[in-house]
Amino acid sequence: MKKRRFSQILRAALLFSALAAMSGTALAANTPEAGKAKYIWKMATLAPKDVGWAIHVKGLLIPWVRDVSKGEVFIKVYWGGVMGDEKSVINKMGVGQLQGAGFSGQGTVLLCPEFAVMELPFLFNNWAEVDYIKDKMTETMDVYMAKKGVKLLLWNDQDFDQIYSVKYKFDSLDQFPKAKFFTWYGTVEEAVFRRLGTSPIVVDVPEAPTAVRQGIADSAIGPSLFMIGAQMYSVIRYVNPVKIRYSPSPIVVTLAAWKSLPKVFADAFAKDRYRLVKEYCARTRVDGDKGIAAMLKYGVQMVKMKPEVEAEMRKRTRPVWDELAGKLYPRQLLDEVMRNLADYRAGRRS
DSSP: OHHHHHHHHHHHHHHHHHHHHHHHHHHHHTSOOGGGOSEEEEEEESSOTTSTHHHHIIIIIHHHHHHHTTTOEEEEEEOTTTTOSHHHHHHHHHTTSOSEEEOOHHHHHHHOGGGGGGGSTTOOSSHHHHHHHHHHHHHHHHHHHHHTTEEEEEOOEEEEEEEEESSOOOSSGGGGGGOOBEEOSOHHHHHHHHHTTOOOEEOOGGGHHHHHHTTSOOEEEEOHHHHHHTTGGGTOOEEEEEEEEEEEOOEEEEHHHHHTSOHHHHHHHHHHHHHHHHHHHHHHHHHHHHHHHHHHHHTOEEOOOOHHHHHHHHHHHTHHHHHHBTTTBOHHHHHHHHHHHHHHHHHHHO
16 A cells, blocks of 8 residues: 555656656657668667656657757667666777767766766755856866767766665764665765775665665665665665765767767757756756655655764765875866866855
């Protein structure tokens, strides 16, 4: 009964997003057959085809690509990890089997380690700061992505990921060493856990729900839509929405595919992508909030840190920024991010 009630809540929570995307989805369904298009982009993602980010790929990205290219670019998306994990997707892009992909925060850093600078603990305080950095630094990140053989088409968001647990509220820092966090996210997350006194359990994404249900792990950092998609809401007891990290979720195409386009199309995509990112992310941010709300109605309890506890958490994890500079990302890239954030925050105070 409870599971059925949650399904009803979740459908209601995501109804707005589905309705918002319906007209775009209909357009996507009418995309010209691949045989009639001049350029075929085969793209892969871990996202299931009917939830969250995928809705907006179908409702926004596909029609946008079709319209900008006047129907000459056809996108075929392989949903739900059918092309393998994100490392496999990167490899398939490298040999031309795929022309693009939509990545999670983890996959972003596998593809382009310099993007890890955007995922540092407590780097951003809110979405306005994220958007400002996107406006200022998308072209900077274009350069790093190009060195990896890809074009940054859309710099989208995964979420401000939350902390979830079966056992702990994380309203005090002494709970972190006791918790058994699972992690698949990579170097930044593992460094954060070390600073909090936690030894995480490394798993692959498909193993994560089983690890929690079997008691191998009891806590995690992640986006609400992942917790819902993995059906972990039935075992999770607490969610702490402290903005411990921002996770990007870019959509990229290979440079080979990008350079094969007529210049008029490439220029139009590059010019209009900022508008599309804003529209896409406005919708996914609503989805994330609705996902949390749905879990709260199911019975998951929200716990918020006291300001002094969050301040201590920030202090403990701040050394990660400098620790990884020169390893995952250049020091000058971190300096550029910090300089832009300082300018934005100074402008807000004046």
